[in-house]
Amino acid sequence: MRIISKLFNIWSIYWLVAGLILGVIIHLVTILSLPHLSEHKAWDRVGNSYPVNSMTILPPISPDAQPLPFMAPDIRYAVCKYDVSKEPLLVRTNLLNEMWSVAVFNQQGSNIYTVSGANLRSSNVDIKISLAENDKLKFDIRRNQFIDSSIPVKVNEAEGLIMVRAPVLSAAYTDQAMTHLRTAMCKSVKR
Amino acid sequence: MAGRPDADPYARAYVARTGRLPLSSKNIQYFIAKTDNQGLRLLGKCEYIIENTDIMSEWWSLAAFDDNGKLQRNNAQRYAFNSSTILRDTEGKYKIRLSAFPRARNWLPTNLDNKITLLFRLHSPASSALTPHTGATRASLPSIRRVTCG
Numbered sequence: 001m002r003i004i005s006k007l008f009n010i011w012s013i014y015w016l017v018a019g020l021i022l023g024v025i026i027h028l029v030t031i032l033s034l035p036h037l038s039e040h041k042a043w044d045r046v047g048n049s050y051p052v053n054s055m056t057i058l059p060p061i062s063p064d065a066q067p068l069p070f071m072a073p074d075i076r077y078a079v080c081k082y083d084v085s086k087e088p089l090l091v092r093t094n095l096l097n098e099m100w101s102v103a104v105f106n107q108q109g110s111n112i113y114t115v116s117g118a119n120l121r122s123s124n125v126d127i128k129i130s131l132a133e134n135d136k137l138k139f140d141i142r143r144n145q146f147i148d149s150s151i152p153v154k155v156n157e158a159e160g161l162i163m164v165r166a167p168v169l170s171a172a173y174t175d176q177a178m179t180h181l182r183t184a185m186c187k188s189v190k191r
Numbered sequence: 192m193a194g195r196p197d198a199d200p201y202a203r204a205y206v207a208r209t210g211r212l213p214l215s216s217k218n219i220q221y222f223i224a225k226t227d228n229q230g231l232r233l234l235g236k237c238e239y240i241i242e243n244t245d246i247m248s249e250w251w252s253l254a255a256f257d258d259n260g261k262l263q264r265n266n267a268q269r270y271a272f273n274s275s276t277i278l279r280d281t282e283g284k285y286k287i288r289l290s291a292f293p294r295a296r297n298w299l300p301t302n303l304d305n306k307i308t309l310l311f312r313l314h315s316p317a318s319s320a321l322t323p324h325t326g327a328t329r330a331s332l333p334s335i336r337r338v339t340c341g
Contacts (some may be wrong), residue, residue, distance in 0.1 A: 034204035047212045062262065062270070069210055069260020070310050074252050075269035099250050099314045103214055109206040110198065111215050118249075118315055163212055167250060167314065169275040 035108035040160060042068050043107045046081060053089055055080045055164075055186050057178075076177055078164040080186035085158035088130035090150065093184040095123050096177060099167045101182075104129060104153055108162045113153045123180075126150035128189070131158055162186060209260065222311040227259075227335040233307035235263070237340035239289040241299075241309075243333035245280075249315035250274050253333070255289065255299055256308045263307070265300035272297055287333075309335070 035041070045068055050056045058077040059065045071077065082089050093102050095117035102125060103114040115125055132154035166181045168174050196205075206213060212321045213221060226232055226240060241253065254271035255263045272287055278296050279285045286295040291303045301307055311332065 017249045031200045031204050038207040040210045042210045043214045062268070063264040066262060068212060070256060072252055072312060073254055073262060074273050101214065101218055105212050108203060109212055110203060111213065112216055114214055116218055116315065155207035161212065
């Protein structure tokens with residue numbers, strides 16, 4: 001009887017430890033895979049709402065026009081769904097003041113690159129997005145740095161989202177803000 | 192850190208699950224409140240006063256959402272206050288009344304049936320208002336006081 005009890009205790013500890021290890025492994029796999037497997041990502045929520053490699057000015061954020069959660073109602077947004085698998089992408093925008101920004105996100109919603117008006121000497125900004133894995137392109141981008149003043153951004157995944165944020169300081173500035181935001185564009189460019 | 196590609200795995204999982212596109216904390220800091228100063232859940236049927244003096248940042252904004260990040264629908268079509276639109280007293284302090292019923296001055300409408308999530312954004316946070324790793328100090332964030340409930 002004692003031997004059975006002892007064996008039972010040994011097996012209990014064994015299963016407890018095994019269960020703990022398995023739990024930790026499942027937890028880690030879930031956390032690490034969530035950015036890739038989640039269907040709630042901004043990328044999935046946007047879906048096919050916007051054309052690829054083209055800038056879309058979003059309507060004022062309201063309960064009826066809010067493509068993503070927790071969007072600010074006092075910021076006007078422009079969004080470009082990009083795909084640089086074939087050609088690089090040029091993003092051109094005008095950042096009216098220090099709070100305006102343009103940001104590049106990958107499919108998982110990680111912010112790969114951001115430039116705000118506070119970072120710039122002039123309000124105009126050109127960003128050239130290309131795939132990092134393309135060696136020829138890397139050379140071209142280096143060369144392009146001397147030809148034009150665009151900011152090269154290399155991405156590891158071909159698809160993602162670009163978001164221009166334009167805080168509207170008050171209603172009186174709305175027209176001015178929209179005039180500048182409408183100049184935002186993104187388009188494929190030749191290598 | 193949440194929006195950065197080098198953010199920790201938990202932050203990246205959170206961003207993916209919530210469907211947000213946050214900027215890194217160098218550009219904007221985000222603070223979410225689901226409870227009042229006493230730790231009680233923010234509810235649409237209660238009335239709250241949110242008060243503070245301006246903290247050192249370029250621009251701040253406060254908006255009320257439901258738990259899924261949807262703006263609180265209201266007839267006044269008022270969804271947020273920011274450092275440009277808020278009315279302050281002579282000492283530079285401001286009070287926002289969070290209520291389902293119309294209130295004077297800075298009234299941010301809510302829905303009676305909803306739970307409330309407040310999102311406070313600090314754009315280009317000034318270094319004097321920050322601590323090295325945790326961003327704005329707790330003392331510099333607005334207080335949320337329950338006035339009535341029911």
